[in-house]
Amino acid sequence: MNHLLATDLISAAPLWRTIDQPMALKALVASLGVALIAWELWWFLGRHGGGVAAREGEAGLQEITITVDGGYAPSRIKVMAGRPLRLSFHRIDPSGCVAQVIFPDFHKTLDLPLDATTSLEIPPTAAGFYPFHCGMNMVRGVLEVVDQNATSASRS
Amino acid sequence: MSSSSPSPSCCHVQATAELADGMERELARERTLLRRKVSVAALLTALVMLSSLPHMLWGGHHSFLPPWFTSPWTQLLLTTPVLFGCGRDFFTGAISAFRQHSADMNTLVAAGTGIAWLTSLFTTLFPQVLIAEGLPADVYYESAAVILTLVLLGRLLEARARGQTSEAIRRLLQLQPPTARVLREGQPVEIPVSLVVVGDLVRVRPGEKVPTDGVVSEGSSWVEESMLTGEPTPVAKAAGDAVIGASMNRNGSFSFRVSRVGPDTVLAQIVNLVRQAQSSRTRVQRLADQVVGWFVPVVIALAISAFVVWFLISGNPVLAMLFLVSVLVIACPCALGLATPTSIMVASGKGAENGLIFRSAEALETAGKLRTIVLDKTGTLTRGQPEVTDFERLPGGALPANTLLALTAALESRSEHPLAEAITTYARSKLTSVHSQLIDRELPAVEGFESVAGRGVQGSIGGQQVRVGTPRWFEELGINTATLTPLVERLEVAARSVAVVVVDGRMEGCFGVADPLKPTSAAAVAALGRLGLQVLMLSGDARRTAEVVAAQVGIERVIAEVRPADKASVIRKLQEQGEGPVAMVGDGINDAPALAQADVGIAMGTGTDVAIAASDITLISSNLAGVPAAIELSRAAMTNIRQNLVFAFAYNVAGIPIAAGLLFPLTGWLLSPMIAGAAMAFSSVSVVSNALRLRRFQPAPLPGAASG
Numbered sequence: 001m002n003h004l005l006a007t008d009l010i011s012a013a014p015l016w017r018t019i020d021q022p023m024a025l026k027a028l029v030a031s032l033g034v035a036l037i038a039w040e041l042w043w044f045l046g047r048h049g050g051g052v053a054a055r056e057g058e059a060g061l062q063e064i065t066i067t068v069d070g071g072y073a074p075s076r077i078k079v080m081a082g083r084p085l086r087l088s089f090h091r092i093d094p095s096g097c098v099a100q101v102i103f104p105d106f107h108k109t110l111d112l113p114l115d116a117t118t119s120l121e122i123p124p125t126a127a128g129f130y131p132f133h134c135g136m137n138m139v140r141g142v143l144e145v146v147d148q149n150a151t152s153a154s155r156s
Numbered sequence: 157m158s159s160s161s162p163s164p165s166c167c168h169v170q171a172t173a174e175l176a177d178g179m180e181r182e183l184a185r186e187r188t189l190l191r192r193k194v195s196v197a198a199l200l201t202a203l204v205m206l207s208s209l210p211h212m213l214w215g216g217h218h219s220f221l222p223p224w225f226t227s228p229w230t231q232l233l234l235t236t237p238v239l240f241g242c243g244r245d246f247f248t249g250a251i252s253a254f255r256q257h258s259a260d261m262n263t264l265v266a267a268g269t270g271i272a273w274l275t276s277l278f279t280t281l282f283p284q285v286l287i288a289e290g291l292p293a294d295v296y297y298e299s300a301a302v303i304l305t306l307v308l309l310g311r312l313l314e315a316r317a318r319g320q321t322s323e324a325i326r327r328l329l330q331l332q333p334p335t336a337r338v339l340r341e342g343q344p345v346e347i348p349v350s351l352v353v354v355g356d357l358v359r360v361r362p363g364e365k366v367p368t369d370g371v372v373s374e375g376s377s378w379v380e381e382s383m384l385t386g387e388p389t390p391v392a393k394a395a396g397d398a399v400i401g402a403s404m405n406r407n408g409s410f411s412f413r414v415s416r417v418g419p420d421t422v423l424a425q426i427v428n429l430v431r432q433a434q435s436s437r438t439r440v441q442r443l444a445d446q447v448v449g450w451f452v453p454v455v456i457a458l459a460i461s462a463f464v465v466w467f468l469i470s471g472n473p474v475l476a477m478l479f480l481v482s483v484l485v486i487a488c489p490c491a492l493g494l495a496t497p498t499s500i501m502v503a504s505g506k507g508a509e510n511g512l513i514f515r516s517a518e519a520l521e522t523a524g525k526l527r528t529i530v531l532d533k534t535g536t537l538t539r540g541q542p543e544v545t546d547f548e549r550l551p552g553g554a555l556p557a558n559t560l561l562a563l564t565a566a567l568e569s570r571s572e573h574p575l576a577e578a579i580t581t582y583a584r585s586k587l588t589s590v591h592s593q594l595i596d597r598e599l600p601a602v603e604g605f606e607s608v609a610g611r612g613v614q615g616s617i618g619g620q621q622v623r624v625g626t627p628r629w630f631e632e633l634g635i636n637t638a639t640l641t642p643l644v645e646r647l648e649v650a651a652r653s654v655a656v657v658v659v660d661g662r663m664e665g666c667f668g669v670a671d672p673l674k675p676t677s678a679a680a681v682a683a684l685g686r687l688g689l690q691v692l693m694l695s696g697d698a699r700r701t702a703e704v705v706a707a708q709v710g711i712e713r714v715i716a717e718v719r720p721a722d723k724a725s726v727i728r729k730l731q732e733q734g735e736g737p738v739a740m741v742g743d744g745i746n747d748a749p750a751l752a753q754a755d756v757g758i759a760m761g762t763g764t765d766v767a768i769a770a771s772d773i774t775l776i777s778s779n780l781a782g783v784p785a786a787i788e789l790s791r792a793a794m795t796n797i798r799q800n801l802v803f804a805f806a807y808n809v810a811g812i813p814i815a816a817g818l819l820f821p822l823t824g825w826l827l828s829p830m831i832a833g834a835a836m837a838f839s840s841v842s843v844v845s846n847a848l849r850l851r852r853f854q855p856a857p858l859p860g861a862a863s864g
Contacts, residue, residue, distance in 0.1 A: 019289060021471035033464035037457045044259045044453035070252025070262070093252075095245055096186040096315060102435045107516060109435035114182060137448060137493035138260040139253075 051076030051144050054085060061086055066141070068101075068112060069093045072132075075141035081127040085143075090117045100135035103143075180326070183319050190312040197242040197308055201301040204234045208298040228280040228295045235276075235297040239269055243304040259452035261490050265307050267456070268484035272300040272829065275477050291474055296481075296829075303485050303833030310837025314490075317844040320851070321498050322434075324505025328427055331383055331402035336367035339411070349417075356414040360405045368401040369421045370412035377408025384422065385761075385777035386511025386785075426776070429513050433504045434497075436516040440797060441496040444804075451489045455812065459483035462816040478829060482815035486832035487808060490840040495800035498847035503793035506853050511761075511776040512786045519772035523756045523790035528735040529684055529783070530715075530727060532742040532750075533695035533702065534574060536760055536780065537681075537709055538671040540743065542574055544582035546647060546668030550656075551639055553664040560664050561586050563622050564657050566599040571613045575653055578669050579624070610696055610719030612655070623658045626698065628717070630658055640666065648700035651708065678709045679858035680780035685710070686859065687787055690735065694718055694726060694750075723750035731755070741783055758783060785855030792853050800843045807839050 052074035054062040061084050067073045068091040079085050089101055091112040101110045103120075110120050122143075130143040210226050224230060240247065247270070249262035276295035279286055283293035337344045339357040349367045352358065357373065360366055366379065376394040381387055381403040390406055393399055399412050402423045418424065437445070459480045466476035500517045507514050514520045534540050549557065565583035568576040605615040611632075612625015623630075627644050631637050635658065643666060647654050652668035684691050692713045695702040702716035715726055723740075727750050730738050740747065740754035748770040751757030759771035760778050775782035813819070815827050 017290070017470075017472060019291070019471040021467075026468055026471070029467050030464050033460050037460050040456050040460070041453055044257060044456075045450055046257075048257050070249045071256030071258050073256060075256055075258070093249075094186075095249060096183060099182060104435060104437040104441075107432040107436045109431055131445070133445075135497075137445065137497060138490065140258070140449065 051078040051142075053078045054080075057086070060084065063088070065090060065117070067092065068098050068139075070095075071139055072141040076144060077141065078144045078146060081145045081147045082124045084124055085122040086119055087122065088117050088119045091115070096135075098134045098139055101132055102135065103130065103132045105130045180319075183315065187312065187315050187319070190308065190315060193242040194305065194308045194312050197238045197301070197305040200234050200238045200242075201298070201305045204231050204238075204298045204301045207231050207234065208295075228276070228283075228297070231295055231297040232277065232280055235273065235301045238301045238304055239273055242308060243269065246304070246307075259456065261452075261488075263452055264455065264484050264487055264489075265304070267459075268481045268829070268833075269300040269304050271477065271484070272296045272303070272481050275474070276300070286474070291472070294474075296478075299481070299829045299833075302830045303481075306830075306833045306837040307485075310841055313838075313841045314844055317841065317848060318498070320848055321501040321844070322505065323851075324502075324509055325427060325430055325434075328383075328402075328423065328430075328508060331365070332423055333365040333367050333402075337361075352414055352417055354414050354417055357411055358414055359409070359411050360399075361409045362405060362407050364405050366399050366401055366403050366405060366412070368414055369416040370399055370401075370414045372397050372399060372410050372412045375408060375410030377410050378406040380404040380406060381777075383509075384426065384511065385779075386509070386782060387777040387779055422776070426508055426513060429515060429774070430504050430508045433514045433516050433520070434501050436500075436518065438496055438500065438517040438521040438797070440521065440801065441517070444492050444496060444801060448489050448493050451487070451492065451808075455483065455487040455489075458812060458816060466817060478826075479815070479817045481829045482817075482827050482832040483812060485829060486811045486815040486827070486836050488804070488811075488836045488839045489808075491804035491807060491843045492801075494840055494843050494847075495804045496797050498844050499793055499797045499800060499850060502847050502850040503789060503796070503853075506850060507786065507789055510782070510785055510789070510855060512782055512789065513774040513776065514786075514790075515772050515774070519756060520790050520793050522737055523739065523773060523787055524794040526689060526737050526739050526756060526787060528690045528692065528730060528737075529739045529741065530692045530694050530730070530750075530754070531681070531711070531780075532723075532740070532747055533693055533697065533705060534671060535743040535778075536741050537677045537693065537705065538673050540574060540671065542578040542653070542669045542671040544578050544667050545652060545670045546666075547582070547586075548643060548666045548668075550643075550663045550666055552662060554662060555659060555664055557665075558587060560657060560659070562599060563617055563620070563659065564624055564665070564667075566602050566617055567605070567613055567615050567622050567624055569599060570602055570605045570615070571607055573607075573613075574671075575655060575669050576613065576624070579655060579667055582667070609721055610717075620659050621661075624655055625658075627654055627656055628698065630656060630663070635661060635663065637663070639663070644698075645700070648698055649704060651701055651704040653697050653701055673705070673708060674778070674780060676779055676781045676858060680784055681709045681711055682859045683781070683784035683856070684787070687784055687791075689787070692730075694723060694740075696720065720746050721749075723747060724753040726750070727753045741780075758786065781855075781858055784858075788855050789853055792850060796847060796850050800846055803846070804839070804843060807835075811835060 052064070054064040054077060057063040062079050063086045064077055065088040068089055070093055089110065089112050091098060091114055094114055099112055101112060106122060108120060110118055112118050125145050127145050127147040130145060131140060132143065133140040207226050207230055210221060246262045246265045250266035253260050253263060276297050279293050279295050286293045332349060334349060335346050336349050336352050337346050337359045338352060339359060344359050352368055358367060358370065372393050372395050374395060378390040379393050379399060380390045381400055384400055384403060393410065401421045462483050463476045463480040466479050467473060470476070500520065503520060504514050531537055561583040565580050565587065568580045600617050602615040602617055605613065607613045608625065608629065611629040612623060614621065614623040616622070627637055627640055640656065640663060644654050647668040652670050655667045655669065656663060657665045681691055691711050692715060693702065693706045693711045694715050696718055697716055699716040702714050706714045718726055727738055727740055730736070737755035739756040739758055740750045741758040741760065742751055743760055751759060751770040756773060757771040758773045758775065761774055761776045773786050815832050817826065820826055
């Protein structure tokens, strides 16, 4: 049962009433709640993997295909700085929200027809983080452009 | 011929139009689908509500409805298709987002309704558990169904409104006529615009649209360009004039030679620039973006906390569950995400309708905050087509007039300065009228031509050293200019620019050049003043000339005698003096460095060149009235964005604590999950609707125009 005002609740039904719960149950609910919050924040906000690297194509062109289904898979893409990049978006999600993908830093909007692959060429870019998102800004991904020299230096 | 093999890029506008059509169809399909889902969900939800009515009103007793209809099992049967049929996308969306470690709107809706449904399912299956606790074995199916139906309805309204935000671009794309009448082997043939190639001769009849860009070769007419340039009056076109594709031919008919097709046309460039601007973001939005990123996980954490706290306080799991669901469904990250982009979409489209092309959202943002605006004189306030009005011989001159004119024309014809062009034209016309045999004769050869920026030009002709330049230059060179002073003064007071001809160090002659003001300049300057902007004029002219021109348009602050290369440093100095943000208005060619240096560079168009790289805002027409209009539009857009953001933030900041029951101990307010769902569904609708108000924007009329 469900009411708008507490006065109704109190007068009409025993919904708004206090029940004595055993201390152990209270402690259990509290600790489960805290654990759930911690896990949920870790799951959604924590870093999961360093991103997927784009594969090498012809003539130094880097290529990667991103599947659009409720989110971008992969959503964190690692590419080399100073090299051209081709992103191919394969959209299988019918929701209108993801019908566009926007790269604000490149001033680019790409319309993604349903069940098709659409490509976007991005010229060589300086190292940095370049986010992209759907038309409504709810589905998000990031292009992580790393400096080749810096990476090779750290490797050696 | 190239007509048989059109370049693959020629169909750009068409391709864009088709793609836009495709997106349009998809949006329409989405709307139809949503509408169907909303109707089914609404019908089932109405039944669920009817079924739960006796419980709500009379605690389940004395009902006129048959008991089987009011049973929890019937409600379960009615609610399940609403949630997992009509609302299927919320759940699949939430699950795939969850796998991507991301959480969005779908997560909140799916979790909120899912939890209400699961709890009710538990009660339906094991009512004795609750009764044993002393709680009524109530179910909350109707809450889940109502929330889902409202959210779906909100989506439908929002999809409708969103379709209208890109209306301006769609209208622009529809401007281009589908076919063109091209002369092929002397015969007019009607062919699709995509097959027209550069160099084709196209015929345009009265009342037809010009299919692409070109130059009139024959015939004349009045052409309406308002849909592209925002310029209200039709423009006269005759042989040699440029015409823009998609403009409307009025009464005459003419032929034109195609100069640009496909992606190079003005229309295609406008559409492209507007789309680019619509996909950029403002600094304000960067903040909103960061908030949206962690918003949903934090809301989930708050909802769980609300459950735990209420359970600890009351020990009542059902009550705690209701708070949990309310918090989940009232949070609306969508309103935050939509606040800025929708306003930018509408504003940049509105700009394009008025011939104002914003290159980025940031340009729109900064233009609204401007405090100082610097106007270049030549080509911005004036027509930029100077004419010689005075030619005076100077005492001490030794050469005959014709020789002097020939020398001047020879030297000046090598320079690209607009004044030099005026002088060359003048000298040539004088020479032809005096000595008709000079018409086609080559002017004397110039050796060692050199241009001294902001000063003049020099070179040697037949052993004589010739210089044409400003009086100030000759002063600097140590030539006695005392005899010149009264003449220069007289010319400068009449707003003339003065050029002196010096041959072998001897002052020979002096030209007075006038550049008439554009008719709307004074009114536009007044409008800028009314907007509270500090207006400055920048000019390479002598101080006195510049001041006279400035006084004519009502500008008090003048920076004169600035060489082209120094314009950027003048802007920098203004910025350093704290007069910023500073806008610079120029023609975009000579002023490129100054436009780039300014916080907002505004390029005055010529109607044919849209993509002026250095500018942040491009006016397609050369009418200065576009500048105050652009600033007004920016201010309106920024106010709109601010309203949206304040609304979206305030809504969430106020709504979540209420839903969590923070006010309950004080006021007894308990937000029903259904009310929370309704509030959430309409928050993003109201943000989009507010952005759509910008469509009614009209630039204020110029002050002069109103008073006559």
